[in-house]
Amino acid sequence: MATNAPQTLETASVLAFERKLDPSDALLFAGDWNARDASQNWEAIxxxxxxxxxxxxxxxxTRDQDPARLDAAIENPNLQTVDIATLPADADTLKVRFTLRVHGNVGKPCTCNDAAYGAKLAKNIEKYVQTNGFSELARRYALNLANGRFLWRNRIGAEQVEIHIAQLQDGKPAASWIFNALEISLRDMSAPATQSKNISEMAKTIASGLSGDSQVLFQITAFVRMGAGQEVFPSQELILGDGKNRGSKSKTLYDVNGTAALHSQKIGNAIRTIDTWYTGAEENGPIAVEPYGSVTTQGKAWRQPILGMDFYNLLDNWILRNNVPNLEQQHFVVATLIRGGVFGEAN
Incomplete structure (x- = not known):
């Protein structure tokens, strides 16, 4: 009698995960530092x-160039038109505001065309959650909200930075925290003693949202004391195609209905800058969670496949070969699933 051999598990050809940390665009406003707790109407930038x-x-x-032509090219002025955003002359503080939704069902794909693979993946992630919970990942996400990493260049050189975070229920604050962002390091994934209690409380709330125990929505408001009239830095738009598509501008900034803003993608990248589990992290510091550890500003991928520490190698070893990664790399794999993306087997 013929027997059916057990089927070898393979990566699903269609596999996708929704992001579980879902920020909005961040809008930029201007006002006075001493009025940050008041209900004044802050002016849109x-x-x-x-x-x-x-x-x-x-x-x-310069090689093989006619010196006369080269000198003429250098002597010509560089004429350009750029977008710019600044605080008004009578306002010394930048206000940045956005919301963040935290979703549950981590490890359950939104699309998967292989039921056996999807079940095995969900089972392994569930075991991770039962053993470790989301406490470590949630703590790191909370740190990046509290330290104002999402402000990017607007944080550099600021005199004072204060982050107000409220958990909203039925449109009203159910809990709130205030952080002195400059006290919290951007390189060290640990909280200072003076702010550890608030960060711990917020991390528990984030973990509750990731586990699906509750609906979690944050409103984040950052106040950055920069100086009256100082330049602020919204996101810069990427103009696709050749230089002809740029029109007359050499720099185009992002706005939402006339208000300068930061892209939600840029906010999300800052929040998930928690990966210190790669080789070189001691010197380079945390990087955003990406399948290959790519940092475009450095022109480097810190988790190259040849090293076997990229997301796909770790995931395949964990799901297909039952080779469980160490705890730090499990954190990385789960954080990548929280990031979301399309991870199916390429044809």
């Missing part, structure tokens, strides 16, 4: 164009 007459400073090809 708008974009304006500036035409500047700069100099040629980029690297030129």
């Amino acid at each position: 708008t974009l304006r164009e500036k035409a500047v007459r700069g100099t040629i400073s980029n690297r030129l090809r």
Whole structure:
């Protein structure tokens, strides 16, 4: 009598996960530092164009060039039009506001065309949650909200930075926390003693949302004391195609209905900058959770497949070969699932 051999488990060809940390765009406003707790109407920061007459400073090809032509090219002015955003002359503080929704069902794909693979993956992630919970990941996400990493360049050189975070229920604050962002390091994934209690409380709330025990919605408001009239930094738009599509501008900034803003993707990248589990983290610091540890500003992927520490190698070893990664790499795999994305087997 013929017997059916057990079927070898393979990666699903269609596999996708929804992101579980879902930020909105962050809008930028201007006002006075001493009125940050008042109900004053903060003025929306708008974009304006500036035409500047700069100099040629980029690297030129000098080999085999006619010196006269080269000198003429360098002597020409560099004329350009750029978008700019600044605080008004009578306002010294930038206000950045956005919301963050935390979703549950971590480890359960939104799309999977292989039931056996999906069941095995969900079972392994459930075992991770039962053993470790989301406490470590939630603590790191909470740190990046409290330290104002999402402010990016707006945080640099600020005199004071205060982060107000409220958990909303029925549109009203159910709990709230205030953080002095400059007391919390951007490189060290540990909270200072003076703010550890608030960070711990917020982390428990985030963990509750990731586990699906409760609906979690945060409203995050950052106040950055920069100085009256100082330049602020919304997201810069990516203009696709060749230079002809740029029009007359050399820099285009992002706005929402006329209000300068940061992309939700940029906010999400900052919140998930928690990966210190890769080789080189001691020197380089935390990076955003990405399948290959890619950092575009550095032009480097810190988790290259040849090292076997990228998301796909770790996931396949865990799900297909029952080779459980160490705890730190389990954190990374689960954080990547929280990030979301399309992870099916490529054809």
